[in-house]
Amino acid sequence: MRFGMPWPGPGVAREAEQAGAAAFCTGDFADHDPYTTLVEMVANTERALLGPAIAYAFSRTPYAHATAMRQLHAKAPGRLFLGLGSGAFRVNRDWFGVPADRPVARIAETVDVVRAWLRAENGEKVQYSGEFYSADADVRAPVLGRLDIPVLLAAFNRRMAATAGRVADGVIGHGLFTASWWRDVVRPAAGDEGTEHGWVITAVDDAAPERAIRDARRMIAFYLTVKTYDPYVAHHGWEGPVERLRAAFRAGDTDAMADAVTDEMLADIAVCGRTTDAKAALARRAGSLPRDVAYFAPPSFLVSARRRAAYARASLALIERESQ
Template sequence: MRWGLPWPGAELAADAERAGAEAFCAGEFADANAYVTASEMAHATTVARSGPGIAYAFARSPFVHAAAMRQLHKIAPGRVFLGLGAGTARMNRDWFGVDSSHPAPRMRELVTCIRAFLEAEDGQRIRFDGDYYSLDAAVRAPVLGRLEVPILLGAFNIHMLRTAGAVADGVLGHGLFTDRWWDEVVDPQLALGAQRAGRDGAELLRWGWVITAVDDENPERAVEEAKRQIGFYLTVKTYDALVELHGWQDQVAAIRAEFTGGDPRNLGRHVSDEMLRAMAVCGDRAQAREMLAERTRLPDLGFLSPPGFLVSPRRRRFYGAQTAELFGQIGAVQ
């Protein structure tokens, strides 16, 4: 596994690049815009790739996504990528005020339209007429020209995975993805989507997030915070298929009961050691190395993500520094 980090800030990013980090990514929320952060990343790095990982797909038009990527390419030529995620139906409706019905076919059209803007030559009229997007754009300015920007989808369910295989350059897996989920669900569905579209599934990028918390002085805290992060993710029913694959229904029921009627700080108490080792790399450096060695199906490029739920920004920076130092020592993981 080659490695990168969620954006840790310019100072730590420089150290991480020197240690071998190949990419940085930016998520977003109510107080953070993925494209604004991606611009900061592009300015502050020299060789690593940078991009949204992920940006809310339906909150922006294809034109806006493509224009942002063109500007990022000017700052970091050949080093940008675009990660897109559908977001939840509630977020799209209540936060963004947009329609997100039929997310997989909608995403397929969105990616197609973004590519149309990114691949257009100067003077080329951009036309598309679909069920969700309609374009007839004549950009009468010398600002276009074909760009090769990898587009990855934050895909979990089979329909979005097939969409990634059909129209995207790959997938950006969630931090909950286990070896079995990659092997038994992600890879077969990507391959099926690619086959149906007449594409080669072997050429698709398989990137993903990896929950990572390393602390030699207080490994118990690192484990506790990694478990709490897993618990927080599993409060979302979207991931029930993964839970059922592993037989973790009882643990997840306890997690959700704690979240709704107990103390969210205790979510990690219901995360078993089996769950932890399947989804995280944590503890002191020796244990982190051991957990890495146990994994049989890490993403090809892993964004080593510090826990964020009830974890301070200062603590997250600490984890980022420890992670960069550890992976700088061990290099890429086979």
């Protein structure tokens, strides 16, 4: 088990690597591009594993994903992974203007085509013929050569986890994942052979622990407003609290959203409060973390960039403890 964090910027990242952080990841959204951020990550780290966790799979062609990774590999050989996520139906349709149907089958093909570009040797055609993609590229310039960059899939529910186990090198778990969800749903579907990365909602503040706990509750509540996670909610028997937090979300009452997150939900999902509390929670959750890399992820819902940076710096105490 190695620990890391979502990219906190060069300053905190240097401290984090010195403290023992083994990996950094970046995401994809309307105000930040994962590959642009990955350039900064490569330039400001020395040893850590780096990659998107995740990049929206369908907002770019497989060619675009692969060429970005190929260029960055030249600066950080052996340190990269590529995490892809299907994204929500409405995001694909309304933001990107791309087909949003059959995301599981579509992302499986995406992985195949990305690999075709990453593993192409010089002098070989890049060829692929599938339902969603085709390629017949004769690249005459000597710029290729096989790269074995791991491709991971963000997988929440059973079907995507099974697809990750079948076509990818591993799975990226969501910040909501609990011990039960890993044990009973994700691992049986994905299998034991692949790599496991995952986010852990982490908010540590010795000066204001109650605020940190409140931020973690709000983050959990915000995630659970999405109906995609209904099988997860039913699995844990959390229908009542989730119904209340969704009603609060519709009413714009973020305090009521946080109030609806029970102590059980908080303990099963987050690591938060004072440093001593967070260390104890991390010890209790040893069996509920991804096998390979866990990212201590500060809450982002209604949390300023300054406070997120403070949470990232505070989480270094957890990395130091686990690295000893």
